[in-house]
Amino acid sequence: MSSRLLFSLSRREMLQKCMAMGAITIASSVSRDAMAAAFEARERELRKPTPSNDLGPFYKRRAPNSMNLRATGDPGLPLGVSGRVFDTLGQILPQATLEVWQTDHYGHYDIEGYRYRSTLIADSQGEYKFDSVMPGHYPDRVCQHIHCLVTAPGCKPLITQLYFASDRVFDGDPDRNFTRDPLIHSRELVRPVILTGDPKDIKAIVRFDLCLERA
Amino acid sequence: MLGTGLRGLSAAGVLLAGLGWAADKPAPRQTIELTPNAALRLSAISPNGEFIAGACKDGKIRVWEISSGKLIRTLELGQGGSDAESMQFSQDGTVLAAGGHAANVRLWSLSTGELKDQLTTGAPVDVVALSPDLRLVAVAPAELPVEIWSLQEHKILAKLPAKFGGSAALTFSTNGKWLASADSDTEIRIIDLDKMAVRATVDEVLMETFAIAFTPDSSMLLAGGADQVLAAIEPATGKVIRRFVGEPWPVSNVCISRDGRSLGAIYFDAYDSAGPAPALVWDFSTGSVRARLSPAKIHFAGGANVKAATASNQCEFASDGKLLLAGGQNQLEVWTIQ
Numbered sequence: 177m178s179s180r181l182l183f184s185l186s187r188r189e190m191l192q193k194c195m196a197m198g199a200i201t202i203a204s205s206v207s208r209d210a211m212a213a214a215f216e217a218r219e220r221e222l223r224k225p226t227p228s229n230d231l232g233p234f235y236k237r238r239a240p241n242s243m244n245l246r247a248t249g250d251p252g253l254p255l256g257v258s259g260r261v262f263d264t265l266g267q268i269l270p271q272a273t274l275e276v277w278q279t280d281h282y283g284h285y286d287i288e289g290y291r292y293r294s295t296l297i298a299d300s301q302g303e304y305k306f307d308s309v310m311p312g313h314y315p316d317r318v319c320q321h322i323h324c325l326v327t328a329p330g331c332k333p334l335i336t337q338l339y340f341a342s343d344r345v346f347d348g349d350p351d352r353n354f355t356r357d358p359l360i361h362s363r364e365l366v367r368p369v370i371l372t373g374d375p376k377d378i379k380a381i382v383r384f385d386l387c388l389e390r391a
Numbered sequence: 392m393l394g395t396g397l398r399g400l401s402a403a404g405v406l407l408a409g410l411g412w413a414a415d416k417p418a419p420r421q422t423i424e425l426t427p428n429a430a431l432r433l434s435a436i437s438p439n440g441e442f443i444a445g446a447c448k449d450g451k452i453r454v455w456e457i458s459s460g461k462l463i464r465t466l467e468l469g470q471g472g473s474d475a476e477s478m479q480f481s482q483d484g485t486v487l488a489a490g491g492h493a494a495n496v497r498l499w500s501l502s503t504g505e506l507k508d509q510l511t512t513g514a515p516v517d518v519v520a521l522s523p524d525l526r527l528v529a530v531a532p533a534e535l536p537v538e539i540w541s542l543q544e545h546k547i548l549a550k551l552p553a554k555f556g557g558s559a560a561l562t563f564s565t566n567g568k569w570l571a572s573a574d575s576d577t578e579i580r581i582i583d584l585d586k587m588a589v590r591a592t593v594d595e596v597l598m599e600t601f602a603i604a605f606t607p608d609s610s611m612l613l614a615g616g617a618d619q620v621l622a623a624i625e626p627a628t629g630k631v632i633r634r635f636v637g638e639p640w641p642v643s644n645v646c647i648s649r650d651g652r653s654l655g656a657i658y659f660d661a662y663d664s665a666g667p668a669p670a671l672v673w674d675f676s677t678g679s680v681r682a683r684l685s686p687a688k689i690h691f692a693g694g695a696n697v698k699a700a701t702a703s704n705q706c707e708f709a710s711d712g713k714l715l716l717a718g719g720q721n722q723l724e725v726w727t728i729q
Contacts, residue, residue, distance in 0.1 A: 231557075231575060231599075233598075233599060233601075233616075233617045233641055233661055234598070234617060234661075235577060235598065235599060235617075236577070236597050236598045236617075236618075237576075237577050237597050237598075238597060284662075287598070287617070287618060287619060314662070315662040315663055316661065316662055316663060325555075327554070327555075332555075333554065333555040335555065
């Protein structure tokens with residue numbers, strides 16, 4: 177069963193199918209329906225929309241479609257960002273549009289052109305990815321960040337920002353220190369950073385799934 | 392005599408100072424300390440340059456007469472009033488409107504100080520604007536589409552489409568034909584008020600606009616924002632007719648003189664909130680810069696906080712051609728640009 181098909185079933189249909197096939201066993205004196213309802217509620221709770229975050233002053237529409245924001249020789253730690261776009265019902269959103277923009281390694285936005293700006297389209301599995309560099313520290317902001325505007329038919333647009341657990345501002349403890357940037361209202365937006373490659377060719381990898389509210 | 396005047400005004404909580412000016416390096420004619428005890432959160436200057444209103448941190452709106460520096464009105468905002476987010480004078484300067492977190496718009500008569508009217512918007516108000524005939528109020532509720540309200544009927548006549556909600560600035564044309572909305576989705580929408588429908592959008596401005604103003608004859612809309620350019624736009628088509636390039640920073644406010652000859656803009660340094668925030672004055676017909684002003688005494692709000700910059704940093708030409716600049720703390724500077 178493809179993940180697309182799985183997500184196309186209603187939650188109730190999926191539960192019934194799982195129960196019939198023995199994939200879910202009710203080990204409780206509570207009724208099957210009550211357990212199914214509780215399961216549904218818990219699932220819904222787990223699919224909270226991605227917290228929104230400020231648009232900021234540097235959004236520029238009509239960014240070109242490019243999965244590679246980093247030009248050869250650009251300074252900065254190479255960065256790969258990927259994720260899946262889905263809605264609060266758990267349905268993946270193929271063809272969702274993501275607009276991303278960030279500073280370069282030195283913390284500057286390109287106003288005149290479209291450096292470090294892109295419009296991405298999620299694939300049939302709702303997956304997106306792009307290569308860039310770790311953004312610099314923008315002088316009037318506390319933390320490194322990448323802006324993201326996500327739109328999909330039937331969903332409310334999501335304006336948010338991605339932050340990095342490796343940011344020196346967090347002193348290695350983003351759980352405790354994420355509020356050092358007054359614009360970060362949710363710990364959820366601070367994502368773990370995985371370093372890959374060898375010391376001569378190191379790259380940071382970040383996963384940032386995006387959950388949109390239904391319109 | 393000047394000293395006596397200063398002492399008298401200081402006793403009233405107002406200080407006039409900063410006289411002096413040189414042709415090669417303009418300086419303010421006058422600096423008015425507006426609030427010794429309650430700093431401003433946001434301010435608005437009346438279109439005729441007669442009054443300045445400040446929403447103060449003590450929850451009151453105060454209105455000063457600019458020519459004398461006298462406090463003429465203290466308006467109570469009521470519950471939630473300390474969170475006022477937007478103020479605008481009517482074009483004749485007789486009415487002041489304010490909206491904010493209390494999810495309403497209030498209109499006061501300046502001649503009496505009475506609360507004239509109140510609209511309950513159902514959502515916090517980021518921006519408010521009054522039509523010249525005071526029949527319409529345009530409201531930008533936080534992160535929601537712009538609404539056009541009838542003051543007489545207290546109902547919404549139109550909601551503007553937007554890719555996503557929020558608006559940084561709203562303004563009516565002086566002839567009452569157009570409403571312009573600088574929306575967060577970076578579109579500038581120009582609404583034909585006869586049809587209550589969008590007449591044009593501006594294709595050539597690609598970044599968010601923070602400041603808009605119509606020319607006195609309503610023939611052009613001036614818009615400035617993140618792309619650091621002031622664009623003169625034809626309302627009926629949305630075409631950019633002219634561009635004014637000045638400082639390498641975003642524009643937080645724009646104004647045009649009553650005779651249509653001078654154009655003013657305030658910039659803010661988005662990379663350094665404590666950095667300079669100059670104002671430029673152009674000759675509108677030639678596009679040449681007439682003056683570059685560095686308000687030394689005013690600490691402009693700004694930096695990454697665009698909202699603070701656009702709310703607090705105000706400019707307006709007085710009817711006699713003087714340029715008025717208000718900053719984010721508690722001062723108003725009056726400049727004379729020859």
